[in-house]
Amino acid sequence: MSESFQTVRGVLVLLKTLSEGPASTHQLVSALSEAGVQRDERTVRRWLEVIREEGFGVRHSRKRHELTGSPVRIAFGDYEALATLSVLESLAQREPAYGEHLASAAKKLREAIPEKALRFADSGKIEFSLDSASDPPEDPNIIDTLRRATHRSQKARVLYYSLRSGSVRWRTVEPVRVAYVQRAHRLFAYEREESRVTEFRINRIHQARLLPDKFAPEAHRHAFEPARVRLSSNAFTAYGKAIIPDDRATIEPLEDGGAIIEGRTPSVFWTVREVAALGPDAQVLGGPELKRQLVSFLEQTLKKYE
Template sequence: MTVEATTERVLRLLALLQRRSSWTATELAAELGVTDRSVRRDVERLRALGYPVRATAGVGGGYRLGAGTRLPPLLLDDEEAIATAISLRLAAGGTVAGADEAALRALAKLDQVMPPRLRAEVRAVHGATEILVGPGIEIDAEVLVTLARACRDAVRVRFRYAGRDGAERERTVEPVRMVATGRRWYLMAWDVDRDDWRTFRLDRMREAVATTLRFRAREHPDPAAYVQRSVAAAPYRYVARVRVRASADRVRELVPPRAARVEDDRDGWCLLVAGADDLDWLAMQVARLGFEARVLDPPELREAAARLARRVAALAATG
């Protein structure tokens, strides 16, 4: 076998190890079309290049790509390289604490080695994109990485969590997915102590630690939809339901997902579900949409809308 063929096979092995957390030697041999002995030799070649390939015990043996004393080169296909470059561009103006400068450094390195055809695609996206940075809440990058790994590896996580009353309590959860909405991040997870699904704001977490206790994935709601319902309706004093004479898609263009849930309804109407502690403010926001609307509940929202109408009428009559 030529050196070129061996190098190509070793690179394929590296790509497989980066794709999944653990492989048996037999699985790798089948993927590469070689013997188990050839897999062992290729693993040694990767180790000599600085890749921390760990051997695992068990029937048939196995391998996983572990953490080393330094970060070896990553092997990215075209789609992964483009996605990584675009993500770094967004992170440079994002909400993860300390990530902006690091993201720019990483982006510069990636751009330097990226083939011209891929660099042109990434720059086309960058040239057509502006990032509007406003006030937001920064997320500890270490918390983000800890939770991402726990979601991937299906292990429980413990952390200190500050509730709306400011009191901190220890929580143990089985994480499923993180959801970013606006400039906030949320974790959807099964709360072990409360035996139910919950959402947690990452900026309220402290001392997040991934345990070694694995869990079996259970049936769960759609994470994005679940987080949207949670942040749009609870734990506010009022949960309002308003019919709006417009398509759901049109209203979604005007209402951010973190502020309300918009559902399709009949006869050209949609249903807006939003939580609020101040109904006067909510009445004003619904009026600002500019569509015909009917309050289903609570009745107090109708009273708030009547107050708003009187104030606007009085304003129009002055002069």
């Protein structure tokens, strides 16, 4: 293998390694060796300088090299750039927990999209309605803490303001699900004092702290009501499986473009209102309690117009 070919291959190995994350000079030498390119640390540093001269951002900090920018562009088409940037930037303005990270991702994506596609995206920018409305505002740190608690099946203490009692007090909970329902984030958590799963509006949680104790979430999830909902093509495009606030909900695609969503809802009350809002574009196929409450809700609504 010629020396020039070895050099080209070595530079590409360095770029590939750094694209996976920061690496020390020793780690880069090892990566070259694994690829069959034997070079010392002095050569690696020289190649990194050449990479910088060609427009790649390479920063050296704390004995590690980090790739911070690249002149290479992702092969995005015009409409791919328009759709992706519009969604990311819309979410970045409204998502309370991860807005900052979404904005950072959108900025990096802008630097990687070909200039022609970027100009097209900016000329026809779409503002997606992805509001996370709540009053008072939701605390992103609390949302993040409770999401971690649900994923780890870890108990938590929340300082909660109850509208019913008008009091603020600490409550120990077993967080089962964080869901975005009816334009607000809600925590569904088991309270041993109450022997039931309680709904907490997240914008009324003043503080949230993880506890070291773990819990078994399956029994709580099993207590949620089953739900099976058929959506039209338009409704499925708009809602996806979010019509049932269940990360484990399944999707059965239908030939007409619609789908059947099946899962367990932590709140029949809210799911009834989500389904009712879709009118004839949604049909409850399963879940006796969900169907009973939906029929009752529609009957009461109809009486107001008789």
